[in-house]
Amino acid sequence: MKATNENISPKKPASTQKDEVVIHAKGIKVGFVDNEVLKNITFDLKRGENMVVLGKSGSGKSVTIQCIVGLLKPDAGDLTVFGENVAEMNDDELKQLRMKIGFLFQSGALYDSMTVRENLEFPLTRVLKLNDQQEIDKRVEEVLDGVGLLDAIDKLPSDLSGGMRKRVGLARTLIVKPEIMLYDEPTTGLDPITSREISELILNMQKKYKTSSIIITHDMECARITADRIVVMDDGEYIAEGSYKELQKSDNKIVKSFFSETI
Amino acid sequence: MAEQAITGWRKWAEDIGEQCVFFARFFRNIFAGGFEWSEFVRQCYEIGYRSMMLVGITSFIMGLVLIVQLRPSIVALGAESMLPKTLAVSFIREIGPVITAIICAGKIASSxxxxxxxxxxxxxxxxxxVSGANPLQYLVVTRILATSLMVPLLAVIGDVIGLFGGFLALNITDSISLPLYFHKCIASLDFSDFLPAVVKTIFFGFAIGFVGCYKGYHSNKGTESVGIAANSAVVTASLWIFVIDAIAVQITSLLFYK
Incomplete structure (x- = not known):
């Protein structure tokens, strides 16, 4: 297996590690039947960085992160994560890679038939293969406490609100201590107050677990709170890039339309 | 028109190909290590125990109805004493396994x-x-193996309950003791009646689990797809049960009833 701990994140001096590119995408193209969803996507994600991808629905944002975890394969271009080409990985290598990537789905994607505790135990027992129940309990309680839902530990997902489901989903991805977090529209369908809480939680968790993140959203408040850098997508292409303040001054019509809604 | 037909055939061929790949992945994952025992036991409980009542009631009624329907013809032939034997052979060989499998296709494959x-x-x-877990091993292998184990058990239970239904029907018009009735039933049965019936229910169970898992696992992303997957699972599994039954009858005839 190529993607081991050693060659994925080799120990380097702190300053070099901060500039290390963890995801490198160059000329990515993805198409479905007669529809080209990603046309020519190029970006780098550095270690510890929060990159927000803004774009309207159907612009190809989610497809980008699905390629990163190998759920979809690009038709053309290079996509490397921790220096390894995702498209060339076999099942075992992909599994090793996925253990280092957390993916928060739009719906939270909690397993309906399991309680919150069992949802959180699932990746520990099935992915990390932990057997020590004390260690499992400790990690479950610690991460649930971090998202403020320790009281909901024995509840079923059907008993939770939308915001609580997202928090538990976040806890479930963080419990394996991933190095990269991918958020697929984390605030969609939530009220403004809960959206803000989730955005702040994402930021706090990023600081606590020192992850690099890609946040797919069209929620400008979420982008403002979480982004180190924002990339704007339209019709399968990146059309602008910069900090929140830089993009606020952009003359691009589509970029302007995003910011004008927040004024 | 011709283009539509070609597209339809191509889709059908693609679906067959996908089913073969799914079967190969299922088979590989059985031996991949890390078998999900707790989920397998949970599925056995869900599939087996929770279907027992339905299978029991259906089999009981079938046994009862069969005796009521058969009795006039058998009595006309003056072979009234053959009623337990007729019921036992037809129920154990054919009616019990198929009824159980059809009930399970409706209940389990759809679910x-x-x-x-x-x-x-x-x-x-x-x-x-994306978490690195293996959904095939957790969701598919456990369910298919659980149906392959539980449907034969349910069929055996259904057979016994069906014979009790027949006993009740016989006692409505005639009088026969329970030990004598079961003695007549068992004496009329051979190993060649019981074994092929059990073996084919293993295949019925496999078909029910496989079709249910395949249809669910490959459903499209939309709420409508859930209903389509459930409906398609029942129809396809039921069809497979009759196809397997037809093949099993041919093989059994060749091997046992020359």
């Missing part, structure tokens, strides 16, 4: 199809996959 379809729609299967 597996809907459950996995719903998990697909809600991105739960994707979530398992």
């Amino acid at each position: 597996i199809g809907a459950e996995l379809g719903s998990m697909k729609v809600n991105e739960q299967i994707d979530a398992m996959e």
Whole structure:
């Protein structure tokens, strides 16, 4: 297996590690039947960085992160994560890679038939293969406490609100201590107050677990709170890039339309 | 018109190909290590224990109805004493296994199809996959093996209950003791009646689990797809039961009833 701990994140001096590119995408193209969803996507994600991808629905944002975890394969271009080409990985290598990537789905994607505790135990027992129940309990309680839902530990997902489901989903991805977090529209369908809480939680968790993140959203408040850098997508292409303040001054019509809604 | 037909055939061929790949992946995952015992036991309980009442009631009624329907013809032939034997042979060889399998196709294949379809729609299967867990091993292998084990057990239970139904029907018009009735039933049965019936129910169970899992796992992302997956699972599994039954009868005839 190529993607081991050693060659994925080799120990380097702190300053070099901060500039290390963890995801490198160059000329990515993805198409479905007669529809080209990603046309020519190029970006780098550095270690510890929060990159927000803004774009309207159907612009190809989610497809980008699905390629990163190998759920979809690009038709053309290079996509490397921790220096390894995702498209060339076999099942075992992909599994090793996925253990280092957390993916928060739009719906939270909690397993309906399991309680919150069992949802959180699932990746520990099935992915990390932990057997020590004390260690499992400790990690479950610690991460649930971090998202403020320790009281909901024995509840079923059907008993939770939308915001609580997202928090538990976040806890479930963080419990394996991933190095990269991918958020697929984390605030969609939530009220403004809960959206803000989730955005702040994402930021706090990023600081606590020192992850690099890609946040797919069209929620400008979420982008403002979480982004180190924002990339704007339209019709399968990146059309602008910069900090929140830089993009606020952009003359691009589509970029302007995003910011004008927040004024 | 011709283009539509070609597209339809191509889709059908693609579907067959996908089913073969799914079968190969299922088979490989049985031996991949890390078998999900707790989920397998839970599925056995859900599939077996929770279907027992339905299978029992249906089999009891079938046994009862068969005796009521057969009795006039058998009595006309003056072979009234053959009623337990007739019921036992027909029930153990054919009616019991097929009725149980059809009931299970309706209850279990639809429930597996809907459950996995719903998990697909809600991105739960994707979530398992991107976490590095193996959804095939957790969701598919356990369910298919559980149906392959539980449907034969349910069929055996259904057979016994069906014979009790026949006993009740016989005692409505005639009088026969329970030990004598069961003695007549068992004496009329041979190993060649029981074994092929059990073996074919293993295949029925496999077909029910496989079709349910395949339809659910490959459903499209949309709420409508859950209903389509459940419905398609029942129809396809029922069809497979009759196809397997037809093949099994031919093989059994060649091997046992020359």
